[in-house]
Amino acid sequence: MDYHIGLVLEDRYEILSTLGEGAFGKVVECIDRHGGQHVAVKIVKKFESFCKVARSEIAVLEEINSLDDDNRFACVRMLDWFKHKAHICIVMELLGPSTFEFLQQNNFVPFSMAQIRHIAFQIFTAVSFLHRNKLTHTDLKPENILFVSSDCDTEYNQQMAQKAKLFRHKSCGFWHCYI
CATH class of the missing domain: 3.30.200.20 (Phosphorylase Kinase; domain 1)
Incomplete structure (x- = not known):
């Protein structure tokens, strides 16, 4: 086009x-x-x-x-x-960047285990909702998991000994991602 x-x-x-x-x-x-x-x-x-x-x-x-x-x-x-x-x-x-874009922008500094659990819980909740309604997500990958916004806080990651940006939902302060 x-x-x-x-x-x-x-x-x-x-x-x-x-x-x-x-x-x-x-x-x-x-x-x-x-x-x-x-x-x-x-x-x-x-x-x-x-x-x-x-x-x-x-x-x-x-x-x-x-x-x-x-x-x-x-x-x-x-x-x-x-x-x-x-x-x-x-x-x-309009949502924020994908989890892949986020990692790429931050030199692939890994998420902490708590962050992974929080994101995984949201993904499992969404996929479970789809399955209960006889729908299947056929292209689930980091590029298709989006954060709510690009607003972020900077948080120190002790394991990686560097700063990493963390996306937080504006209204409640928690991570929130969409599939």
Whole structure:
């Protein structure tokens, strides 16, 4: 898809930057002109096979939204979807970096055992929710586990004898990640 910073999709979502690129398309950060909220928009390449997968993803995300309307199970929220010049566009809440990006940005300083337990608990809770509802996450990997935001505190890691940034949820001070 030919897009540029400043392009407005659906007379609503103004592209601010590119967040990532993959086999299926691109993810861009946009501002929702109807509410001022920053969102992530996945722009799927217009190949029919990719569009078919995108329609399936939309159906699953709609199901997750309806089953978890109060967002207790840490699955990413779809806010909207639309077609733009034969591309399917999926609007999702904007989250922070993936666990992989976080580790990469911090020279692969490992998480502490307490941090791993906390993140693992959230992942297991989300996957359990999906399985109870007969849904399966087919691409669970560090690149697809996202922190809530990029706000972070610096904490001293005694085992590694260096400082590492730790992401904390703004409202409660705990780590929180989404799948």
